[in-house]
Amino acid sequence: MPRAVRKMARIFIQAYGHMLLQRFLVRLLTMLVTLFGVAIVVFVVIRVAPGDPIAMMLPPGASDDDIARLRALYGLDKSIVQQFFIWLGGVLHGDFGTSISLRQDVLGLVFDRLPATLELATVALLMAIAIGATAAILGARSRGTAVEAGIDIASGATLSIPDFLWGLMLILLFGVLVPVFDISGRVSPQLDLPFVTQFYLVESILRLRLDLTWDLLKHMLMPAVALALPLAAIIAQLLKQSLKEVLDLDYVVLARVKGFSETQVILREALKNAALPTLTLVGVQFTFLIGGTVIVERLFSYEGLGNMAIDAVINRDLPLIQGIVLVFALLFVLINLAVDMMYALLNPRLRHG
């Protein structure tokens, strides 16, 4: 009898493993459709641009012949649909064109700046989770008291203020009033950097150059906090709510009777089950956080992708803009895919049928 049960369980898991794969493939397909849509939108928006990119590339006084030759070179004399597929074909081969303002390969420029943005966004995400989860646990622990009410009010207000304004407030507080942190740049310019990749933070840790790690973190701290605070508030609210629901369940009551303290009960019994709904939301919100890096990097003169994007827009550097927007879009859909898969894997009910 037990052997039969075990066999059935194995069949079930195999069937469910298949379901996971199927879910993954469906998601992957949706993701590709979305990316195709993004490519169309980017192409349309940029071709609608009233300013002629060719005219901007040439010195004033160029002849009509010159313009026509350059148009043909960039494929601008073909039909718009043909242009789109030529452009898309290039993109699929990793050819994003050449930046007009920087006269360099777009893909190279983007990959030079992307690590800085990824490091900033990751540090901000970790901070948001740490702050938000701490507040949620604290609030759930002291539910029904003034502490919980305080956390509710604080998270409500924090949530309503966007990262742009948090950044400005932090600049005023810790850049001017109490100048303890750097408010501009990614790293102190006088430092000698031994790095071979653009992942400065990761590399400084791997090389055990903790002096450089510290300098990088000091620069990163304020933009990261500005990005983290709204997300931390969302996590605090949602996680606290699910924690409170879970804390009334029978198995949590049983854990209390066993003699575990309220904090132990929350950490050992409630947190994992309560975190699942929060996780899905954090995924979507993480893309918003990455979107926020555009302006926050600008605010703190942090040399990341977003800062470069704004320069590209101001310089009407269309190939560069295209490249950056596509990379952001790719990042967003990948994050959503990852969160979806993580959700399926973490849910034991889904995992084991």
Next chain:
Amino acid sequence: MDEARIARRGLSPRLWLAGGWLLLAMLAAVFAPLIAPQDPLAQDLMLERLPPFWLDGAEPGYWLGTDSLGRDLLSRLIFGGRIAFIVAFAAATSACLLGSALGLIAGYFGGWADRIISRVVDVWMAFPPVLFAILLVAVLGTGLSSVILAIAIIDWTRFCRVIRAEAMSQARMDYIESARIAGYGRIGIMLREVLPNVLPSVVALLSLEMGIAVIVEAILSFVSLSISTDDPTWGSIIAEGRLSIHQAWWVLVFPLITLILTVLSFSQFGEALKARFDPVLR
């Protein structure tokens, strides 16, 4: 249920505070030429970087001080409110109309209409909104209508997603069926039965969106992409303040406080309205 009632009672003073600030700021913007103490564009290098009134060296008539070109900060804030509120109302309303219409269609009719609209929403969600806004304004050219259009084009998805979900759950309910049996057409049913039920969420979102529009406009003018650089906007004052932060902190502090109060008020006002109009909570 209890919690909701308590929350609603607690929101009431917040409704008044938020509404009060918005009313004050809007009245100031409408009557800007009457109440602004100075010409917001008048430069006077003799008066540059005057501190606010309680500090030494302040000049009477320049209550909040002046910027690096000697322009009166208070007057610039009051005139900046005009653009902020025009953008807030026009952009949020446009986004709301576009998003609600598409959301209603997707949620109520379902099928391929829903599939297409949902796919478009997915595509839109894959854009970083601030970058999208900057890009659109760069393409459309700077100016008030471009800013409004850009915000509406980007943020309609917020309304669409919420309305679609609500319309979907409403469309499944029995009373829709009975309305159809009673002989109402599809569009009629949608407007008559679904719209009143989704109204509380729409109102809350609309108010929230106005706050977002104010921020987006500030961000755009912060990167000098909003309207012409001469007209005072809250974002351009902030950009100026960020540059002279070590010489004249007040140029950053006052527009920042204005923006925070406005954004907080819009979101709190929306929450309070939702609590008041929501038939379930009431």
Next chain:
Amino acid sequence: MSACLDIRGLSAVLPNGQRVLRSVSLSVQPGEVRALVGESGAGKTMIGKAVLGVLPKSVRIVEGEMLIEGEDLGRLDAKARRTLIGARTALIPQDPLTALNPSRRIGPQMTDRLVRILGWSGERADKRIRQLLNEVQIRDPERVLKSYPHELSGGMRQRVLIAAAFAAEPRLIVADEPTTALDVTVQKQILRLIAQLQRDHGTAILFVTHDLGVVAKISQKVSVLYAGKVVEEAETAQLFAAPQHAYTRALIAATPRYTDPYASLKPVDESVLAGLTAEIAAADKDWRPGHG
């Protein structure tokens, strides 16, 4: 020798001032099964929760004492009380479907108190748990310990919970309607199992139930509860032979008997309830916490 559990004059109120427990006194001697019987809403589960220190936050104890083996819970600080309850008591919950954490395997859920509260070694706890699983007649402990709760049937889960409750050799177990949520056929087995383990281990049990049939099978003494008030207390045999209180008589009359199932389908007599309610309302009028 002091009682295993001694409750003296316990009263509790809701935030609106409504009394949910009315000067409840009862004691459980070592090794004894005391049934706490009453209809739903009578406050019997509330008493169990009060003893274990897991009352809902809305319920406030306003007077009375609870002693576990002579130690007054009210005089201990929160941490000491928690440790005392964890070491000397256990709970067999009502619904085995919700009483196990869905995201943790059975094994760690059974051993965590032994290891983390009582400080046993992992091996000792493991051995002990396997012994108990054997006692509750689980034939395949290996598989059960590795399972997630949703992979086990309701009856299996309740066996697991019973085994876990007895594992730490508690002096007192609160059994909160442990068979109510189960199938009728499983109910009997589980009841027999609890009785068996109780005899073998000599554990005192406060057995909360609404079912007089269960009371007759398992307990030596009974407290009958109505609207948060103990209306009668007696030896089990005596209670059935010669019920003193009108409510007890009505309750017995309303209980199905296996000999005559059709005669029993009548509710508790309305007039008896009306009289009781009036009596309690009159007592409430004069009641002040601390003077009751």
